[in-house]
Amino acid sequence: MGKRRKKIYKILGKKYHFSVYNDTDYEQVWKARLSGWLVLSIIIPVIFIVFFLFFLFISYTPMRNLIPGYPDSAIRQRIINNAEKLDSLEAAIASWERYFNSIQSFVAGEIDSIGNENFTLDSIINTTFTEYPMLPEDSAFLAEIEQENIARLSTSNKNIISENIYLYPPLKGEIISYFDPNKRQFGINIKATASPIVTATFDGMIIFSGWTLNDDYVIQIQHSNNLISIYKGNNTIFKSTGERVNAGEAIATVGITNAAKDNHLHFELWQNGIPVDPTIYIQF
Numbered sequence: 001m002g003k004r005r006k007k008i009y010k011i012l013g014k015k016y017h018f019s020v021y022n023d024t025d026y027e028q029v030w031k032a033r034l035s036g037w038l039v040l041s042i043i044i045p046v047i048f049i050v051f052f053l054f055f056l057f058i059s060y061t062p063m064r065n066l067i068p069g070y071p072d073s074a075i076r077q078r079i080i081n082n083a084e085k086l087d088s089l090e091a092a093i094a095s096w097e098r099y100f101n102s103i104q105s106f107v108a109g110e111i112d113s114i115g116n117e118n119f120t121l122d123s124i125i126n127t128t129f130t131e132y133p134m135l136p137e138d139s140a141f142l143a144e145i146e147q148e149n150i151a152r153l154s155t156s157n158k159n160i161i162s163e164n165i166y167l168y169p170p171l172k173g174e175i176i177s178y179f180d181p182n183k184r185q186f187g188i189n190i191k192a193t194a195s196p197i198v199t200a201t202f203d204g205m206i207i208f209s210g211w212t213l214n215d216d217y218v219i220q221i222q223h224s225n226n227l228i229s230i231y232k233g234n235n236t237i238f239k240s241t242g243e244r245v246n247a248g249e250a251i252a253t254v255g256i257t258n259a260a261k262d263n264h265l266h267f268e269l270w271q272n273g274i275p276v277d278p279t280i281y282i283q284f
Helices: 002-013 036-059 062-066 073-107 121-125 136-154
Strands: 015-021 028-035 173-177 188-192 197-199 204-212 216-222 227-237 250-254 264-271 274-276
Touching: 028 036, 173 264, 204 227, 216 250
Parallel strands: none
Antiparallel strands: 015 028, 173 188, 188 264, 197 250, 204 216, 216 227, 227 250, 227 264, 264 274
């Protein structure tokens, strides 16, 4: 190993003569006398410069797209955008999970208030997604369905409930909002003026009894003749799904748990999938 190193040092230490001659008359045009060390000190920087220029050429020109497995700028930007969207979705889902857990704890009586983390129930429920616009044919179809629904609602109050039955008022109080299907108001709002007890308007079976995000505790009763009565905005319910009730029987107490809202009962009547004006058939 030592002999080889000495040999290399000996070669680099020699002087070398470089000459350039004219091809026609062999006249010397240029000459230089260089040592091996000087030649090596020139070659190494040249090699680094060549590699550096080659790297710039590949990295900042379209030539880089020819390298197998190297994504182009559009794909790399799409990857970055997707990663940012994924992070945002994960953060939103985590916030929603914490909020819903807070709601469950509040309903169970474990905590006294619900933390909102800068958003409300309405902001979750009314979230709209505009990234994917609706196609024109879908808009036309929905408009047609909407017109059909309006036509059905316009005939919804023409004695479709038999006159042989008596419907009890669900709550004694003042009607503060009337039935108006054109404004998508499919029921009436009754403000309690005396007793807060909510009663069944007719005999039937409870098909839903529970708490909802929009309307607090809700009860739905299936009656004969495909009639359904709906009671929204209760803070206490006395009946469970599957129980039978009689007309005039107490089923809940009115009073929305959210103190920011008025305490009133939202009452709806539906028959054969069509909303009915309760004031036509019930004396309040």
